[in-house]
Amino acid sequence: MNTAETHTVYSLKTILNGVGTRINELNTRMGGAIYVKAEISEFKFKPGFNHQYFILIEKNGDSVEAKVSAHLWKTSAQQVLNNFYRTTGQRLECGMEVVFLVCFDFSPLYGLSLNIIDIDATYTLGKLAQARQATIKRLEDEELMNMNKRFHFPDLPNRIAVISSDTAAGYEDFLHRLGLHPEFRFEVSLYPATMQGQKAPSEIIAALKSIQNDMLKGKVYDLVAIMRGGGAEIDLVAFDDYILCAEIARFPIPVATGIGHTKDVSVADMVSNVCKNTPTGLADFFLDKVSQAALELSECVKEIKYIVETEFEKDKSFLNNYLSALNNSVSMYLKDETYLLQDIQKDINNTIARKFSVERNHFAMLALSLKSQVNSLIEKEKHKVERNEIVLSSLSPDEMLKRGYSLTFKDGKVAKFTDIKNGDVITTMFAGGKVESVVNNIKTDN
Numbered sequence: 001m002n003t004a005e006t007h008t009v010y011s012l013k014t015i016l017n018g019v020g021t022r023i024n025e026l027n028t029r030m031g032g033a034i035y036v037k038a039e040i041s042e043f044k045f046k047p048g049f050n051h052q053y054f055i056l057i058e059k060n061g062d063s064v065e066a067k068v069s070a071h072l073w074k075t076s077a078q079q080v081l082n083n084f085y086r087t088t089g090q091r092l093e094c095g096m097e098v099v100f101l102v103c104f105d106f107s108p109l110y111g112l113s114l115n116i117i118d119i120d121a122t123y124t125l126g127k128l129a130q131a132r133q134a135t136i137k138r139l140e141d142e143e144l145m146n147m148n149k150r151f152h153f154p155d156l157p158n159r160i161a162v163i164s165s166d167t168a169a170g171y172e173d174f175l176h177r178l179g180l181h182p183e184f185r186f187e188v189s190l191y192p193a194t195m196q197g198q199k200a201p202s203e204i205i206a207a208l209k210s211i212q213n214d215m216l217k218g219k220v221y222d223l224v225a226i227m228r229g230g231g232a233e234i235d236l237v238a239f240d241d242y243i244l245c246a247e248i249a250r251f252p253i254p255v256a257t258g259i260g261h262t263k264d265v266s267v268a269d270m271v272s273n274v275c276k277n278t279p280t281g282l283a284d285f286f287l288d289k290v291s292q293a294a295l296e297l298s299e300c301v302k303e304i305k306y307i308v309e310t311e312f313e314k315d316k317s318f319l320n321n322y323l324s325a326l327n328n329s330v331s332m333y334l335k336d337e338t339y340l341l342q343d344i345q346k347d348i349n350n351t352i353a354r355k356f357s358v359e360r361n362h363f364a365m366l367a368l369s370l371k372s373q374v375n376s377l378i379e380k381e382k383h384k385v386e387r388n389e390i391v392l393s394s395l396s397p398d399e400m401l402k403r404g405y406s407l408t409f410k411d412g413k414v415a416k417f418t419d420i421k422n423g424d425v426i427t428t429m430f431a432g433g434k435v436e437s438v439v440n441n442i443k444t445d446n
Helices: 012-029 076-089 121-139 170-180 198-214 233-240 241-248 267-271 279-394 397-402
Strands: 032-045 050-062 063-072 097-109 109-117 159-164 185-193 223-227 257-258 272-278 405-408 425-429 434-438
Touching: 012 076, 012 097, 032 063, 050 076, 063 076, 063 097, 076 109, 076 121, 097 121, 121 233, 121 241, 121 267, 159 170, 170 185, 170 223, 185 198, 198 223, 198 233, 198 241, 223 279, 233 241, 241 267, 257 279, 267 397, 272 279, 272 434
Parallel strands: 063 109, 159 185, 159 223, 223 257, 257 272
Antiparallel strands: 032 050, 032 097, 050 063, 097 109, 405 425, 425 434
């Protein structure tokens, strides 16, 4: 059995110092630094360019096969990180595979770590270029590269949904350029999104979905304009993202891009319906389209006016000729009708005269006949009156007395049998005179 008594015993510090010595010798043999390719597993940027700390790993599939801590001292952190960003347009983030220039750093107290001296941005650029080509190939394989181009770009692009940062100078330039032409009316709706960095693709996609949702609710847009002004050309990496480019390609209305570059073309530019270098370039393009439409409309109006005026003159000439012929026809017709009416008037007058003469003769005969009948009726009635006078005359009191009748009076009035009582003095009148009597006896017929 081996025991400490039979072996040399070293202290932990001695051992770790020995390891440190060997590592320093290794650093010397490697020229002081080596390039290491690793994936960033843990990193949180500390503002102010303080010391930056990383956990670097190497994977085989999903399995982590190596892991080490690393640090970037603040004395070089600002320069290294700025150089990497200027070259790649990317910020260091977890999940990114990067080539670091490092030297080994060993402390008996903290163990082994890597001291980051620099970062090879060209490797990252190569990876970005590979990712860009992979995006293009996938879009081509899925026949998405020209899908948005199938839409006819509107001749009057005045209802515009804009995706941009709400503080971007490019967006302000876009609005300013459109505002220089108040004769054209543009309706611009902003859907804000981050336009660079790792969050840009997801926020732009979210803005596209918001636009589509608003369209489903009844909002009408002629196109979507994705714009970004200023910044480094390398910032265009966000616009090479496959998911973002696929969303642009599949969008149901034309998508135009103006993302602030003059040389390189992003994949988003390739799949869009129209792409321009800058937001101002987009504004000029829209103004040109509207101006061209206005010019065509003006020419169309002129042509319509000419056609209308020409046809009007033709119709006017035809109408004048027609009216002249109509006036002649009406005059002749009225003249003929006047003659006809005059003949009818004469016939009516003659007929009335004849009728009046006949009726006058008839009335004269009726008058004579009526007069004869009236005279005859008068004679008849005269004879009746005379006969009635004779009858009435024969019925007068004097005539009645002459025929032997008498009249009895009491108190100067003709008396009835019922008016007479015994003792009354009555006067009886005869044709030759009258007799006064005193009633002594009254007998009634039974």
